[in-house]
Amino acid sequence: MLDCTPEGPVETHTTGKINPAKTCQPLGAMYAALGIHGCLPHSHGSQGCCAYHRMALTRHFRDPAMASSSSFTEGASVFGGAANLKTSIKNVFAIYNPDIIAVHTTCLSETIGDDVPTIIRQSEIPEGKYVIHANTPSYHGSHVTGFSNMCKGIVSYLAESDGTPKKERVNIFPGFVNPADMREVRRIVTEMGVPSVMYPDTTDVMDSPLLNRYEMYPRGGAAIADIIDSGNSKMTLALGAWSSAEAAAILQDKCGVPGVPLKLPIGVKATDALIMAVKDGFGVDVPESLDIERGQVIDTMIDTHFHYQGKTVAIFGDPDIVIAMTEFLITLGMIPKYVLTGTNGKQFETTINGMLAEAGIEGSKVRAEGDLFDLHEWIKEESVDLLMGNTHGKYIARAEDIPLVRIGFPIMDRAVHPLMPVTGYRGCLRLIEMISNTLLERRDRDCADEDYELVL
Amino acid sequence: MTATDLNVDDIMAPYPDKVIKNRKKHIVTKTAQAGSCPQIEANTRTVPGIISQRGCCYAGCKGVVVGPIKDMITITHGPIGCGYYSWGTRRNKARADDRTPPEQIYSAMCFSTDMQESDIVFGGEKKLAKMIDEVVEIFHPRAINICSTCPIGLIGDDLGAVSKAAEEKHGIQVIHYNCEGYKGVSQSAGHHIANNQIMERIIGTGTDGPTGDYIINILGEYNIGGDGWEIERILEDIGYTVNSILTGDSAYVNIKNLHTAHLNLVQCHRSINYIAEMMETKYGTPWLKVNFIGVEATIATLRDMAQCFGNEDLIAQTEVVIERELAAITPELERYRSICEGKTAFAFVGGSRSHHYQYLLKDLGMEVIVAGYEFAHRDDYEGRDVIPTIRSDADSKNIPELNIEPDPEMYEEPNLHLNMSREKYNELVESGRLASYAGMYPDMPDGSIMIDDPNHYETEELIGIFHPDLIFSGVRDKYISHKMGVPSKQLHSYDYSGPYAGFRGAIIFAQDVANALSVPAWKMITPPWEKSETQGSE
Ligand code: SF4
Ligand code: SF4
Numbered sequence: 003m004l005d006c007t008p009e010g011p012v013e014t015h016t017t018g019k020i021n022p023a024k025t026c027q028p029l030g031a032m033y034a035a036l037g038i039h040g041c042l043p044h045s046h047g048s049q050g051c052c053a054y055h056r057m058a059l060t061r062h063f064r065d066p067a068m069a070s071s072s073s074f075t076e077g078a079s080v081f082g083g084a085a086n087l088k089t090s091i092k093n094v095f096a097i098y099n100p101d102i103i104a105v106h107t108t109c110l111s112e113t114i115g116d117d118v119p120t121i122i123r124q125s126e127i128p129e130g131k132y133v134i135h136a137n138t139p140s141y142h143g144s145h146v147t148g149f150s151n152m153c154k155g156i157v158s159y160l161a162e163s164d165g166t167p168k169k170e171r172v173n174i175f176p177g178f179v180n181p182a183d184m185r186e187v188r189r190i191v192t193e194m195g196v197p198s199v200m201y202p203d204t205t206d207v208m209d210s211p212l213l214n215r216y217e218m219y220p221r222g223g224a225a226i227a228d229i230i231d232s233g234n235s236k237m238t239l240a241l242g243a244w245s246s247a248e249a250a251a252i253l254q255d256k257c258g259v260p261g262v263p264l265k266l267p268i269g270v271k272a273t274d275a276l277i278m279a280v281k282d283g284f285g286v287d288v289p290e291s292l293d294i295e296r297g298q299v300i301d302t303m304i305d306t307h308f309h310y311q312g313k314t315v316a317i318f319g320d321p322d323i324v325i326a327m328t329e330f331l332i333t334l335g336m337i338p339k340y341v342l343t344g345t346n347g348k349q350f351e352t353t354i355n356g357m358l359a360e361a362g363i364e365g366s367k368v369r370a371e372g373d374l375f376d377l378h379e380w381i382k383e384e385s386v387d388l389l390m391g392n393t394h395g396k397y398i399a400r401a402e403d404i405p406l407v408r409i410g411f412p413i414m415d416r417a418v419h420p421l422m423p424v425t426g427y428r429g430c431l432r433l434i435e436m437i438s439n440t441l442l443e444r445r446d447r448d449c450a451d452e453d454y455e456l457v458l
Numbered sequence: 459m460t461a462t463d464l465n466v467d468d469i470m471a472p473y474p475d476k477v478i479k480n481r482k483k484h485i486v487t488k489t490a491q492a493g494s495c496p497q498i499e500a501n502t503r504t505v506p507g508i509i510s511q512r513g514c515c516y517a518g519c520k521g522v523v524v525g526p527i528k529d530m531i532t533i534t535h536g537p538i539g540c541g542y543y544s545w546g547t548r549r550n551k552a553r554a555d556d557r558t559p560p561e562q563i564y565s566a567m568c569f570s571t572d573m574q575e576s577d578i579v580f581g582g583e584k585k586l587a588k589m590i591d592e593v594v595e596i597f598h599p600r601a602i603n604i605c606s607t608c609p610i611g612l613i614g615d616d617l618g619a620v621s622k623a624a625e626e627k628h629g630i631q632v633i634h635y636n637c638e639g640y641k642g643v644s645q646s647a648g649h650h651i652a653n654n655q656i657m658e659r660i661i662g663t664g665t666d667g668p669t670g671d672y673i674i675n676i677l678g679e680y681n682i683g684g685d686g687w688e689i690e691r692i693l694e695d696i697g698y699t700v701n702s703i704l705t706g707d708s709a710y711v712n713i714k715n716l717h718t719a720h721l722n723l724v725q726c727h728r729s730i731n732y733i734a735e736m737m738e739t740k741y742g743t744p745w746l747k748v749n750f751i752g753v754e755a756t757i758a759t760l761r762d763m764a765q766c767f768g769n770e771d772l773i774a775q776t777e778v779v780i781e782r783e784l785a786a787i788t789p790e791l792e793r794y795r796s797i798c799e800g801k802t803a804f805a806f807v808g809g810s811r812s813h814h815y816q817y818l819l820k821d822l823g824m825e826v827i828v829a830g831y832e833f834a835h836r837d838d839y840e841g842r843d844v845i846p847t848i849r850s851d852a853d854s855k856n857i858p859e860l861n862i863e864p865d866p867e868m869y870e871e872p873n874l875h876l877n878m879s880r881e882k883y884n885e886l887v888e889s890g891r892l893a894s895y896a897g898m899y900p901d902m903p904d905g906s907i908m909i910d911d912p913n914h915y916e917t918e919e920l921i922g923i924f925h926p927d928l929i930f931s932g933v934r935d936k937y938i939s940h941k942m943g944v945p946s947k948q949l950h951s952y953d954y955s956g957p958y959a960g961f962r963g964a965i966i967f968a969q970d971v972a973n974a975l976s977v978p979a980w981k982m983i984t985p986p987w988e989k990s991e992t993q994g995s996e
Contacts, residue, residue, distance in 0.1 A: 024542075026537055053517070054539065065937050072507070075640055075853050079608070091507065098509070110612070210941070394546075
């Protein structure tokens with residue numbers, strides 16, 4: 003397994019990606035669009051992209067990911083895709099009857115230069131229905147950028163302010179996370195007694211129940227009316243700088259709703275920050291229930307610290323998840339030795355390096371726009387106790403015999419994760435459980451018979 | 459309800475007129491009366507906006523055919539996505555052997571030029587050339603594939619020039635595939651493009667093929683879940699020498715010697731018939747359409763193969779192996795059969811599996827009542843006899859046809875390949891054994907439906923009408939049928955099981971199917987508080 007990678011350090015890998023730690027924009031755009039109730043995402047390009055994106059989402063969530071495609075062939079690629087998009091819009095409304103179509107481009111339609119907003123304006127859109135769009139050229143950014151761009155599209159097309167005083171309500175832009183994470187964030191805010199509008203919201207869409215009836219548009223997802231009304235909310239919590247900040251900025255400009263940039267609420271500090279933002283923004287008290295939840299996490303951290311404290315970790319994945327996770331690992335007393343994301347953005351390195359410096363951790367390697375070949379090279383030079391990241395990390399884990407804790411996107415070789423949050427205090431408990439148990443299992447596996455014990 | 463009562467117009471009702479006109483031609487029903495297969499429309503464009511299960515040309519070329527070659531590095535030239543999505547998706551198992559040590563196996567990795575905006579504006583040739591240099595320096599591959607993606611075709615990078623320069627610089631073959639996603643109408647275009655390049659650039663360049671009396675290639679076998687290995691096990695037991703599988707667990711060093719085989723077996727007709735035909739023209743190598751999916755099908759295939767060579771010992775040994783294998787699996791197969799008997803299924807997969815699996819299901823007493831291919835051509839449904847009547851349209855004309863001539867040095871009459879007289883050989887051809895494929899239609903039961911490029915809406919409707927017990931499909935529609943209360947098995951990836959081929963594979967498949975049908979949870983969908991008293995409890 004990956005035996006073909008060279009022994010010594012490699013200086014020559016500067017071009018292209020080997021075992022990428024990111025993928026292309028439309029995947030993120032499609033996921034964001036699925037978080038609107040009654041929405042059919044539409045991929046403007048050749049059908050292969052759409053087939054691939056649906057497959058990738060389905061493999062992670064083990065749930066249907068519906069989307070249509072403009073199905074370009076050679077002709078459309080030469081003469082432009084306007085006719086294909088207009089035909090698609092007509093056919094999609096006739097056959098699948100969505101409330102809204104969210105069009106995203108692919109590298110093909112982007113390279114041709116199709117003017118999607120104009121084509122949409124020229125299309126027949128049934129009364130009361132919507133067509134929105136996002137530009138998602140795949141040769142820029144990553145799937146996280148695509149998610150952010152679709153969020154921006156949703157805000158630009160739909161959110162409105164009616165000029166009345168803002169409502170005592172918070173908008174939540176949850177970031178590129180699993181449905182369970184979105185549900186958990188909403189629960190916390192609800193527990194604090196503040197009404198909220200969350201979008202995108204893939205709960206009950208990408209983790210929909212089996213009720214013996216198929217619904218093309220499952221009951222979940224943010225209601226269009228709520229999205230429109232989000233321009234009248236008092237503030238927006240933008241969770242994750244990469245996935246949510248820009249959409250919040252647009253909403254602020256467009257409707258005067260102040261956006262509060264936060265980390266994804268993974269780990270105690272980031273969850274505290276979320277709660278404080280709601281508390282300060284709405285002048286509400288933090289309910290005792292959350293005190294108790296938090297206290298349980300702290301109690302667990304004290305009880306379990308010796309399972310993981312001082313252990314080195316390599317962590318990779320999407321920037322918002324990795325940044326919040328790194329912060330949590332530092333609070334657990336672990337040492338993030340290698341921290342890598344495939345997505346671009348120098349801010350990633352600055353943020354992580356800042357956290358490490360503050361914690362007095364030296365000698366770590368941090369990289370944005372890296373790939374798993376880079377990560378593997380680092381690990382081969384000096385190994386770590388634990389690897390954290392998506393499914394693709396399993397090859398490194400096996401080659402270097404390092405235990406792997408799966409977080410992030412995509413996780414294709416394990417199930418149930420879309421229904422289990424890593425956000426909020428409950429998420430902290432789950433992460434501690436995964437990290438502790440993985441390390442303990444490794445210890446049990448490796449130890450001599452005389453060291454095989456019941457109590458650690 | 460049977461297909462005879464099915465009113466296709468009812469299904470099509472919500473479609474706009476143009477869509478009705480298009481889609482109607484893609485659906486045919488088999489009736490007892492119909493003597494010959496009604497014409498089906500296939501390999502034409504998908505209607506824009508329709509949720510189809512089709513992929514693209516690149517997926518067919520890189521994802522299906524060239525990606526699995528284990529000792530070649532395949533670089534996807536394009537933005538990150540295409541390479542990423544075709545990475546680790548098809549479960550083409552591969553392992554090291556004496557010709558291909560572990561440090562030369564690259565098929566589990568993903569290489570992409572990760573084109574950025576500036577590369578799109580200024581061209582990506584330099585970046586590609588540099589990546590080739592680096593990859594050669596780091597990995598020392600035996601040869602390299604370059605697969606092109608949509609934007610590359612548009613910006614006009616000259617992959618031929620880049621590959622040629624790289625070949626000269628590094629002294630290894632660098633083979634490029636202009637398989638931009640928008641070409642053709644589906645994966646099928648990519649299969650063809652891949653076949654062309656492998657034929658032109660790799661096959662026939664080797665001089666160290668195996669020796670033996672019955673050397674064969676297994677074309678169009680992708681070793682999903684280890685299928686190829688089970689087939690190899692059986693064939694080697696009988697006395698065949700497997701020169702190469704194409705392209706599951708296949709190696710560049712072996713593909714070079716493909717021409718040294720006596721007989722080509724064609725498993726997946728759609729993805730590989732081009733190479734089989736071209737090799738017949740160029741080297742005289744005869745080809746036999748085979749099917750190793752299903753117990754009866756495997757037995758028939760093994761007997762056909764033995765007849766092709768006609769050797770009495772081979773024929774006898776074939777029977778010995780069949781008997782031994784049957785004895786080993788029959789009791790278990792019977793046990794699963796008792797669970798599966800009488801159940802109905804839909805099969806919606808790529809180019810051949812929707813046909814092949816019908817044999818295995820028959821072994822289990824199950825019937826496929828609706829079957830569709832995602833990207834087949836008419837011959838896959840109606841048999842190769844219709845090939846001369848297939849009109850090529852603008853989309854298929856874009857795929858180059860190679861002009862192959864007999865090789866002046868290496869051509870040998872097909873009967874000599876098989877070590878038999880011309881008369882005997884002609885007999886085999888006339889009996890329809892060699893160079894022939896009858897298509898899916900003859901094997902479909904009366905009252906069943908063939909549907910080309912089945913889309914989401916039609917699938918949902920058909921499930922509602924026929925209520926099959928099981929659906930075989932890909933991952934994109936798998937969970938849809940679950941929500942409708944119908945179990946499904948993926949026939950692209952086997953839901954991480956397999957092998958399903960040959961004798962032992964049949965048992966694994968039977969067990970998987972029986973399990974899918976009998977998951978206790980299917981009976982628990984309705985909560986007790988929703989069950990009316992008359993329904994009783996289950
Ligand atoms: S990189 Fe471009 S062509 Fe490839 S899958 Fe993504 S959008 Fe499609
Ligand atoms: S059976 Fe279908 S999916 Fe499989 S390789 Fe052949 S054409 Fe492709």
